[in-house]
Amino acid sequence: MTKARAALTELEGAILGVLRRAPETTAYAVRKVFAESWSAEWSGSAGAVYPAIQRLARGGLIRVKRTGDRRGGQTCSPTVLGARLHDDWLCDVARAAGPGMDPFRTRAALWSFLPKSRRKHLMATLARETRSLRDEIRLGLAQRSAPDALTDTMVLALLDERLRWLGQAR
Amino acid sequence: MTKARAALTELEGAILGVLRRAPETTAYAVRKVFAESWSAEWSGSAGAVYPAIQRLARGGLIRVKRTGDRRGGQTCSPTVLGARLHDDWLCDVARAAGPGMDPFRTRAALWSFLPKSRRKHLMATLARETRSLRDEIRLGLAQRSAPDALTDTMVLALLDERLRWLGQAR
DNA sequence: GTGCCCATGTAATCTGTTACATGATTAG
């Protein structure tokens, strides 16, 4: 390695995480994992995932292996180097300990600018949407693998907190 | 306006929020608000804030007024149009109801890959950092304006949740 | 006068989104 690699981005770290949990995975399958995640922040768009995987491959963090099929499928697996750098990414306390970015929290302090009727309507809609999302996650929880269930549980805690704040938990 | 403006980005919405709460504010002061926020996600970098403010001004969402001083200072205030579009941004349920992006949550399911000793050390460090951040926010809470206090309270709830989780993880 | 904060901005670079293009396989 002539040039020290910059630290992994969030997306690269998340991709490596998927690959560590399920090696021999195609880029397409990685995309689906993101697309099915509850957070809209990572859409798993092709223009993000494929270049990121190319970067990881060029840096020697993952190994790409062609599957025999005619579709040109190729599976990715983390290398030893990839796992080591991913460990460092996991231990990046400065990033892991930050509060992150929450669109609800960003807006909450500003909803007071809305006319009262519109605000009331919004609060009701938000509560409805939040309960709906919460119930959907709860229902799926049983079928989830342990790590996914952990993540889902943390999302549920967040949604419950929002509902408490909205004042209509139920 | 011949061309319908695309929806406000998160940064543009946040900037307009700052300007609604404190009109006649300089771009520099807006940057400081972001830089002092707890979330590392928006650093309030010059290369993000100044172009965003130029976009808002070009779109007629804010009005820019030169202050008399020699420093070239110019204050921004939302226009009526800006306030209306900001209201719409505030009411974007699809975005406000999403769980957002939480670096702690992203990593939590992957910490099991770490060697036990490193994991234990990380958990301890995370707990220490989280308690430290929590205490810092708690201390500042008294001096905060009502909207800031609301946001801070939501961050505190998130940190408490993480501490609860870290306490059980072991 | 030196260094720091106020205050503005730009340029290079990187990353992500949207939309498109290609082709194989499978379900109806």
Add this chain to the structure above:
DNA sequence: CTAATCATGTAACAGATTACATGGGCAC
């Protein structure tokens, strides 16, 4: 046969970060 899904990618564009450049005002 047709439509959906699997599977790969690229191109145009928008947005953010870092680093730099400029200059006024103020404190020591």
